[in-house]
Amino acid sequence: MPAAYVLVLFLALASLGSHSRSRAIAGDCPLDFSWSNISLASSACANQNERGKCCRYLNAIVAISIARFANATGRLGVPPAVTEGCLSSIPETLSLYGIPASASVFCGLGPKIRVSYQCQGRATVLEMMQSPNFSDVIETCNVPLSLDNSCKRCLNSGIIYLHHLIATDDNITLSVCRDAVFVTLANQGGNFSAVDMAACFFGVQGLSIFPGPSAMFRRFAYKEMKKATENFSTVIGKGGFGTVYKAQFVDGPIAAVKRMDKVSKQGEEEFCREIELLARLHHRHLVALKGFCAERNERFLVYEYMENGSLKDHLHSSGRKRLSWRTRLQIAIDVANALEYLHFYCDPPLCHRDIKSSNILLDEKFVAKVADFGLAHASRSDAIIFEPVNTDIRYMDPEYVVTQELTEKSDIYSYGVLLLELVSGRRAIHENRNLVEWSQKFLATDSRLPELVDPATGDSFDFEQLHMVVELIKWCTHKEGRARPSIKQVLRVFSEHLDPVQNGFSENEEGDGYVGGRSSEARIHRNEVIPYSGDVRCLQSSSSTSRSYCSRSVLLESGSPQSPPGMFSL
Structure with a gap:
C-alpha cells in the first residue's frame, strides 16, 4: 500500500454517508463534549464549501472525547450497549454548540466516524500498547508536535505501524485503527497533548480543552x-x-x-x-x-458574566472612569458587528428590537457585547412575533407608530440613537426631549459639532472622525426607514474612514485616566486611526455561525459576526 495513500487517511475522513437512528437522550451516552469551545468547528460546518474541514473537525472532536473517556475507563470507545445511544444523541449535543445535525449525516457519523475504535480485535488502550511495533510509534510521537517535521515523523511512524498491523486496504478499518492509535497516544501523558495530537492527526487548528470544570451549555x-x-x-x-x-x-x-x-x-x-x-x-x-x-x-x-457592566453605567453613572473617544468608537463598531450577524447571517434574519446602552455590556477588556434578546424575532418574509413589543420608547423607530412593525431598519434607528449617546454622553431623553430632537441644533452646522461631544472625552476626539460619526447618526435616524443604511453600509463607512491600511497607524501614550481596556488608551488627533486592538475584526464580519444555522424561534435574550466573513468567534 503506498505510504502517501495511508497518509491521506491519517489527515482526512471518508466522504459522505448516512445512518438512520432512533432518538435517544444525551444521558444514554457517556461521552463528554463540553471540554472545549468548538466555534471554529461550527463555522466550518456552517459553510457548504468547507465540508471536508467540517468532517475533520467532527472526527477530531469525537476522537478527543473518546480519548478522555479512555483516560477514565481504559476502553477504546463506548460499550456496545450504549453505541446507538451515542450515535443518536451526539448530533443533538453538538447542535448546542452550533454544529448542524446534518453535519453528522454527511460526515458519516456511525458508519465512518465511529464511537468505538476496536482495532483488529484490540478494544483497550493497553492492548494497543502491547501490539507489535507500537512502542516505536510512542517513541517517535513523544515530542511536541507543533513543528511540522515532528508531526510528519509521528504520522510516518503510524503509517508504518498500520502497514504491518493491517493486511487490508479497507478504508473504514484503516480509519478506525488510525483513531485507535490517536486515543492510545493521547493517553500516554508527557508530551502527548490530545489537542496537539488532533492538530497533527486530523489537520485541524483552534481546538482547546478548558482547564477545570466543564463549560458546557x-x-x-x-x-x-x-x-x-x-x-x-x-x-x-x-x-x-x-x-x-x-x-x-x-x-x-x-x-x-x-x-x-x-x-x-x-x-x-x-x-x-x-x-x-x-x-x-x-x-x-x-x-x-x-x-x-x-x-x-x-x-x-x-x-x-461581564466584568465592566453596561455601557449605560459608564456613560451616565457617577464614579465610573471616563470612556475615551477611541473606546467609544470601538464599542460602536462592536455593536455594529453584532447587528450584522443578526441581520445577515441568521436564517431567517433576526431583529433585536431593543438596542440601547443598558443592553450593551462590557467585558474586562471593554469589548462590547449585545445582550437582552428577549424581544428578538424573525424578520423579513419569515416575520413571526411571539412576544408583545416592549421596546424602550427613547430608542424606538418613529415609523413604528404607523406600521406597528419593527424591522432591521428599526434596529438601525436605535443604533443611531446609541451612536448619539456615545458621542454626547447624554441620556436618550435629555432636557425633556428625545436625544435626536435635542441634538439637531448641533448637527445642523459643523461649527457646533464639538459642542455635541461629551466633555468627559477631553480633547481626545478627532474632528474628521466626529464628522463621520455625525453623518452616520443622521443617516441612521432618518425618519423614513427605507432611507436608512443597512448595518453592512454602516460598517463599510467605519472601514473606509478608520482602516489602518488606508490611514496609517499611530498611538500616543497619555496615561490620563481614560478607560479603554483592549490596549492602552491614546489621545487621537487629526488623521490618526483607531487601532482596533491589533486585529481587523472591526473592519469585517466575525461570524462564527452562518446564516443557515441560527434559531428560527423567538429569542428570549442574549446578545452578537460580520461582512466579508473571516474572523471567527472563539
Whole structure:
C-alpha cells in the first residue's frame, strides 16, 4: 500500500454517508463534549464549501472525547450497549454548540466516524500498547508536535505501524485503527497533548480543552440557582424582563443569572427547545448563554458574566472612569458587528428590537457585547412575533407608530440613537426631549459639532472622525426607514474612514485616566486611526455561525459576526 495513500487517511475522513437512528437522550451516552469551545468547528460546518474541514473537525472532536473517556475507563470507545445511544444523541449535543445535525449525516457519523475504535480485535488502550511495533510509534510521537517535521515523523511512524498491523486496504478499518492509535497516544501523558495530537492527526487548528470544570451549555436545577445567588440576594441589575443576579456556581466560573418576571404561557418543553436553539448563536459580540433553568413555574437564563457592566453605567453613572473617544468608537463598531450577524447571517434574519446602552455590556477588556434578546424575532418574509413589543420608547423607530412593525431598519434607528449617546454622553431623553430632537441644533452646522461631544472625552476626539460619526447618526435616524443604511453600509463607512491600511497607524501614550481596556488608551488627533486592538475584526464580519444555522424561534435574550466573513468567534 503506498505510504502517501495511508497518509491521506491519517489527515482526512471518508466522504459522505448516512445512518438512520432512533432518538435517544444525551444521558444514554457517556461521552463528554463540553471540554472545549468548538466555534471554529461550527463555522466550518456552517459553510457548504468547507465540508471536508467540517468532517475533520467532527472526527477530531469525537476522537478527543473518546480519548478522555479512555483516560477514565481504559476502553477504546463506548460499550456496545450504549453505541446507538451515542450515535443518536451526539448530533443533538453538538447542535448546542452550533454544529448542524446534518453535519453528522454527511460526515458519516456511525458508519465512518465511529464511537468505538476496536482495532483488529484490540478494544483497550493497553492492548494497543502491547501490539507489535507500537512502542516505536510512542517513541517517535513523544515530542511536541507543533513543528511540522515532528508531526510528519509521528504520522510516518503510524503509517508504518498500520502497514504491518493491517493486511487490508479497507478504508473504514484503516480509519478506525488510525483513531485507535490517536486515543492510545493521547493517553500516554508527557508530551502527548490530545489537542496537539488532533492538530497533527486530523489537520485541524483552534481546538482547546478548558482547564477545570466543564463549560458546557447546560440545564440547571432551581436549587443550584438559589445557592449560586445566595438565596437571590446578589442583585446586580433589573430590567423590563427580570432581575439579574451575580452567581457563583460550585462547578464553574462567575455567571450572571436573569430571573424572568414574566413567565409566558408556553410549556416547559417548548421553552427548553427554544433555549437550546438560542444556544446555537455564537459571536464574540453576543453575550454568551451558558444555560437555563425551568422549574416551579420560574424561568432563569444563565449568561457569561461581564466584568465592566453596561455601557449605560459608564456613560451616565457617577464614579465610573471616563470612556475615551477611541473606546467609544470601538464599542460602536462592536455593536455594529453584532447587528450584522443578526441581520445577515441568521436564517431567517433576526431583529433585536431593543438596542440601547443598558443592553450593551462590557467585558474586562471593554469589548462590547449585545445582550437582552428577549424581544428578538424573525424578520423579513419569515416575520413571526411571539412576544408583545416592549421596546424602550427613547430608542424606538418613529415609523413604528404607523406600521406597528419593527424591522432591521428599526434596529438601525436605535443604533443611531446609541451612536448619539456615545458621542454626547447624554441620556436618550435629555432636557425633556428625545436625544435626536435635542441634538439637531448641533448637527445642523459643523461649527457646533464639538459642542455635541461629551466633555468627559477631553480633547481626545478627532474632528474628521466626529464628522463621520455625525453623518452616520443622521443617516441612521432618518425618519423614513427605507432611507436608512443597512448595518453592512454602516460598517463599510467605519472601514473606509478608520482602516489602518488606508490611514496609517499611530498611538500616543497619555496615561490620563481614560478607560479603554483592549490596549492602552491614546489621545487621537487629526488623521490618526483607531487601532482596533491589533486585529481587523472591526473592519469585517466575525461570524462564527452562518446564516443557515441560527434559531428560527423567538429569542428570549442574549446578545452578537460580520461582512466579508473571516474572523471567527472563539
